[in-house]
Amino acid sequence: MLVAEAVGRALVAAGVDHVFGVVGSGNFHVTNAMVAAGARFVASRHEGGGATMADAYARTSGRPAALTVHQGCGLTNAMTGIAEAAKSRTPLVVVTAEATQPRSNFYVDQSGLAAAVGAVARRVTSAETAVADTVEAVATAVHQRATVVLNLPLEIQALELPDGQSTGRIELPQAPAPPTPSPTEVERLAATLSAASRPVFVAGRGARSHAARDALIALGERSGALLATSAVAKGLFVGEPFSLDVSGGFASPLAAELIHGADLIVGWGCALNMWTMRHGTLIAPGATVVQVDDTADALGAHRELAFGVHGDVALTAAAVDEALLEEELGSGAAGRAGYRSPELAARLARELAWRDVPFEDRSIADQIDPRTLTIALDDLLPTRRVLGVDSGNFMGYPSMFLRVPDERGFCFTQAFQSIGLGLSTTIGAALAQPDRLPVAAVGDGGLMMSVAELDTVRRLGLPMVVVVYNDEAYGAEVHHFAPGGHPMDTVTFPETDIAAIARGYGFTGVTVRTTEDLHAVRAWVEGPRDTALLIDAKVRGDQPSWWLEEAFRGH
CATH class of the missing domain: 3.40.50.1220 (TPP-binding domain)
Structure with missing residues (x-):
């Protein structure tokens, strides 16, 4: 058995049952070994999406997950998702091939990258210690609530495991006792x-x-x-x-x-x-x-x-x-x-509930008030749901107007405050909670950053609802800088038919400008739900959300 296979088998034996990512030459064998050992592999369309799916799966399932990436560029593509996981103390193992020769095109300081975002760097250092190194990585992730980057040097992966090494049943070291207050x-x-x-x-x-x-x-x-x-x-x-x-x-x-x-x-x-x-x-x-x-x-x-x-x-x-x-x-x-x-x-x-707080409905003929939209969706969509929320000016509306059944029904990847994570967040959460309706709430900017993962939703056959709060801008920046009279050309965009893009990926795509347009959503909910649904909601974006307005004022 080669080290690459031994590491893959050991990860699964140590408790990792889902692995996400993009496979290249450097992580091909270790990923296949994980699948052969019984783990489910979820192919994302981008390593960044895979990292966030793994993060959300671990958070929402309560079990460790793995991300698998190619050496160098595969890891750098995933770094934003890894930073979010590390800052959130998610038990995640990033299994990455590693080029150790400085003249290699793929060479980067992978341990330095991990440390820079708060992850823990580990390395498989020899064939003799490969299984032990892998088990230590999983134990660190689980017991220390840490994101661990496990580097697999290419030359080590190709070595044969010494006789007598086992990748069968593996028991993690006992968790340290939780601290007891004095x-x-x-x-x-x-x-x-x-x-x-x-x-x-x-x-x-x-x-x-x-x-x-x-x-x-x-x-x-x-x-x-x-x-x-x-x-x-x-x-x-x-x-x-x-x-x-x-x-x-x-x-x-x-x-x-x-x-x-x-x-x-x-x-x-x-x-x-x-x-x-x-x-x-x-x-x-x-x-x-x-x-x-x-x-x-x-x-x-x-x-x-x-x-x-x-x-x-x-x-x-x-x-x-x-x-x-x-x-x-x-x-x-x-x-x-x-x-x-x-x-x-x-x-x-x-x-108490935000929906019970009186407000003036500011919907106009071709744009819907995001509060009106979200209250209507809360009434239409089944309450047994798992909600993932992207970052942006819109994020308070789904977070506070859409109910969730419990803490496992809400996945909030905001520790790094990056936009573009919400769709992948919801994919990972959906796989962890398969008996719930997955609902992704995203802005148009974040959706367009992660649009390739619509294909992942389709391939997985997830009955997901993707709600796009589309103000045709990076709304937070508009509301931050427009009052100062600054030009907005760099943060605003022409109207985009996001529903049509979604239909190209195999979704049911609907455009919502008024509450009357929600009949298409009702029809999907009452139907077979044999495709995912994307709602391109043209929302009024001329006012900052209440929470963002407070943040900009610093109180």
Whole structure:
């Protein structure tokens, strides 16, 4: 057995069941070995798309994924998607061939590239260590929640594996125990919660697990805290009567009012950065701010804290809940109402959702208001869905007006703030959640960047809905610079019939300018859905979205 085959087999034996990417000469054998070992290979039309599909699959499935690319140019093509995954701490293994001779056309410093975007660089260094090196890469990805670039030098790939090496059943090394908060920190947080009248929890990426969610719900009930999330954890508290949905720039007026009214804000696996706290304006003067995180360096990285707690979210929430219970039993108290009341629950049911906030419909004859469009789509499309959102001026509308069933139904690849990732995001999420309707929300700029992946949707036979918020511009730049009187020629484009482009890829393509045009969407939903659907929505683009306007003002 050659090293290339051994590495491919070892990756699958170590738990990788989906591999995405583009195959060239350098990664041909290792990719085929993964397929022979039982992994599903998903061919993207561009390495960047493959990277983002793998990222989204890992996030939405809860399992590690792999990206496979050619040496040099294959890796550089994938770097934006790899940067997004690394910044998001996605457990992803990038399997890349490597040219080690500096005179090779394919030579680049691949380990340096990985380090530059926050990924972990690893290399298969010999035939004798090939399997062990591969297992270490997967273990690092899984246990450290890291994106690992595993370099496979061409000359090493061609070596024979020594006798006695096995690529059969592989057990990853045992995961390190999650950090347990100190008793002192637990007592301090419990006392702080006990003293608070209006506590709010903000759960982030580090709380996206069943154990963390259940522990936070229980602690919220005992302490009277309201429950919010960062954008990336949207859906975590669906169905909870005291959920505020998303905190930050996407927060609805009622959610922002209640978060600003808190006398205690606790971030659980959440950075409490400028986006989640609206540049700090959601924190009232005098409010106490606490952060719980399993990574010590994250504590206080974005926000001055009263104190931080180094610990796993689920373990910490459960320990604090137990401390409060013991306090109740000792004092005979019946628990705390905190921020919760029947009146507030009724108000949240009536007013929290963005669709319940009154607005003036600014649709005109040939352009639809993006709010009107998105509310109508939310009513038309099945609610059991998985939603992927690209970046851009439009992104708040699908993020906040389209409901999702839980945190696995929302995939938000925004850590690098690159446009062009939304379509591939949704492909990866769709494969991880095959029982849900995949919905990709993209801008016209992002769609045209990634248009080749429409072919991937068609080949996979995904019953996907692609909603293009088409303002014929890079809308964020228009709204950023137009008020200063700058020319807009570089960021605006002639009208493009994106629906016709989609039909060329085998989609059902419809153009929507008014709500009456949505009859074609209804017909698709009620039909066999034997093709994917692309909605080229001609939206009004003459005003910035509310969240972007705030971001540009810096508050």
